[in-house]
Amino acid sequence: MAALASRREHGGRGDPAGGGGKEEYQALIKYVENNKSADNDWFRLESNKEGTRWFGKCWYIHDLLKYEFAIEFDIPVTYPSTAPEIAIPELDGKTAKMYRGGKICLTDHFKPLWARNVPKFGLAHLMALGLGPWLAVEIPDLIAKGLIEHKEK
């Protein structure tokens, strides 16, 4: 967490991320480069022109197999007071608690953490502290239950 840059940009009504997402990109690039150096390159993200809609993919390695999932989210108008809700459409309905469209549930641990760190947290934090831990808990469980299969199978 210490390695992730804190947000400083203030967004406006039509551009909640601020600067069309410029600062977000900078923080994310730094985070991804650090991941690559640590041999833990696990996601890519890009946005639309306005920086209001983001999409990409994430990977999770389990039993030497690499699983890939497409991810997407909107920047909510109340960002950064509220965190974006990440969706993994292909996993919709597969976990015990999932919201419509495949939005993953991050309530118990992540949301209070985000709330306590407003407005310093940004998309890099969302990935590192939100999506990352979720994948670590849910993917092995889904594989064990036979709910997801590796694409090579």
Place this chain on the structure above:
Amino acid sequence: MNRLFFQPHQAGLSKVQAAEYTLKNINPDVQFEVHNYNITTVDNFQHFMDRISNGGLEEGKPIDLVLSCVDNFEARMAINTACNELGQIWMESGVSENAVSGHIQLLIPGETACFACAPPLVVAANIDEKTLKREGVCAASLPTTMGVVAGILVQNVLKYLLNFGTVSYYLGYNAMQDFFPTMAMKPNPQCSDKNCRTQQEIYKKKEAAQPKQVVIEQEEEIVHEDNDWGIELVSEVSEEELQAASGPIPNLPEGITVAYTIPSKEENAAAEETVAESEESLEELMAKMKNI
């Protein structure tokens, strides 16, 4: 919403569309405007604010009240953001994730706490954690809890719009113990929402400008201009008779009383007149009645 409105034949419709159809059938004279979208996106939020400002009974005028019946924190924050900016009074409602508690709130920008002034309030659930299969997770849904919360929300709306009773700023509902806590919360001068802080300043100025209203309670003395005949009002029933006619009042907590009392039976009750025992049979009595 889907637990209160949705019927099987409406499968496929959005919740708000199903709600409109169901409600229109109940009362065709109500006007509806239905939108089904995520209010937290930048584009939809703009439309949402526009409808608050212009969607009144007369198009172009603002609405009177917003009732939030959404089921997530983000949507509530979005509504809060809109209402703080527009100075729009609104009521918020919710049911907990485990379905055994709920609440309603009245939010007046600048006057009461806004939704962002404090972290989300939680009505104590008093659930034994040992009964949970997964730590901290007890997702459940009870239309009964939702019905209760919907009822107290609308009740609060009626009191607010029609000016009767006491409008609650906050009313909680703990279904496990049937506990209904109430309270009011002042705004946070360091609220993270700039518009909330602005509204607080506006409210303070408005309050300072108002003259101080002192409530004097005066007991009205009933006096008639003249009373030539010296008429007095005296009870027809004597004190003793009144005592005898009332029964004991049970020991009740505040707010509850009996509709009437039943006098206790006295030991030496005077024998009351009854009909004498008769030799005549039932048929004979029936015939007697017919021949009167």
